[in-house]
Amino acid sequence: MIAHTSRLQAFVKLGSFISDFCENHNLSENNRYSDFNDILVKAGQQNSWFTQENILFALEQWSFLLTEEQLTNWLSNYTFTNSKEVKTVGLVMAGNIPLVGFHDFLCVLLSGNKVLAKLSSNDTVLLPFLSEYLIQQDPNLEDKIQFAEGKLEDFDAVIATGSNNTSRYFEYYFGKKPNIIRKNRSSVAILTGNESKQQLTALGEDIFRYYGLGCRNVSKIFVPKNYDFDMFFNAIFEYKDLINQIKYSNNYDYNKAVYLMSEFKILDNGFLILKEDESFSSPIASLFYSYYENETELKQKLEEHRDDIQCVVSDLKVNNKVNFGETQKPKLNDYADGIDTISFLLSL
Known part of the structure; x- marks a missing residue:
């Protein structure tokens, strides 16, 4: 009932x-x-x-x-x-x-x-x-x-x-x-290099919707060695007008200046900065990335950090998996942090 x-x-x-x-x-x-x-x-x-x-x-x-x-x-x-x-x-x-x-x-x-x-x-x-x-x-x-x-x-x-x-x-x-x-939680994506342009463009929605401010926004990607970032940058180019939002633009300029002054190696397409970083939560207008050797080790790493991760965008079989472009379209039973809110309330 x-x-x-x-x-x-x-x-x-x-x-x-x-x-x-x-x-x-x-x-x-x-x-x-x-x-x-x-x-x-x-x-x-x-x-x-x-x-x-x-x-x-x-x-x-x-x-x-x-x-x-x-x-x-x-x-x-x-x-x-x-x-x-x-x-x-x-x-x-x-x-x-x-x-x-x-x-x-x-x-x-x-x-x-x-x-x-x-x-x-x-x-x-x-x-x-x-x-x-x-x-x-x-x-x-x-x-x-x-x-x-x-x-x-x-x-x-x-x-x-x-x-x-x-x-x-x-x-x-x-x-x-x-x-x-x-x-705090963040969301991540695992790329294999075999993604279609449509999938990578959809990943842009996961990264940029709400300017990346949500816990379901992808703020970190895992890529294989020798990953071709040109494929990724080409696919997300349609989000270029984000830079016209003044607060986003200010964050982009600030973070880029900090990274350059610190002599970090970055990749940059004029509206998004990619930085190799082990952290899961990146600043606005930035996206962290890490390389992985094999899927087994990566899945183990994600499991070790499960309390930091809200969802995972990937074609691979992983926990908390979400399809490309779907992170900001949760279902009613997609509970934040994996805690069943209704069960909690009914137990009071």
Whole structure:
């Protein structure tokens, strides 16, 4: 049995609204979208990384997931009981990409619990707008969704997303409550040299979508010895206009200057810097690479660093594998850090 059918239907209606908005928001006669258009403008003014294109991309991905079929199939893997005590779950949300905390928000409400959300200062307008729409569809949600202005208080459990530094703060303040505390993760790609141009172009989507700011963005590639980087650079050339985004351009110029002054050997195509580096997380406008001797050793290395890796783009059989171009299109059961959020919430 799936609990809280009215909540599920509210999310289905939200998915339809988002789908219609993404398809028709530019049509002048559709004044019913003007408020949401204004919200997108405000979100971009608040966070200049949140371009209209990227916000619409994020919204579109959610419109594909918020259907009755998708939601029901996902939740059918869990056992819900109406007698379960309602808990208040604090959500500390990141602000690196648009609506990055929406999956946690969805999980809390569909598990029958209350949301107490602490929004990132970089992303304060999108989720409240969508919450208002949900409440219009299901007025019972009004006292189930709350946004915290100051410090999180009066909660039964917490899901907090941040950096390795903030995770120590989270563990100090939230450690005594049931919690999921997420740290820095990055995504990687394994290339063999046999990829098609189409695959490498799709990899550009994994690298550049949201300017590389998400944990599902590829920030490191593993390549065989004597790999021909010209194939890679030719395939991603269509993303060259990224350099026209001022913050991206500033990061590109800064990182290039640092690398050159440090006399690091780099590869550069005018909008992306490749640097040989063992680290997994590269700065904006940079992509780290490492050579590998054989697939077995590489898979072992990835397993040793599994807590640093969100997903792996490759044609090879590896854990957390994602197809080329698909990292920013997670499914409902693609849980961050591999922790089943619904199971956690149902166990409270």
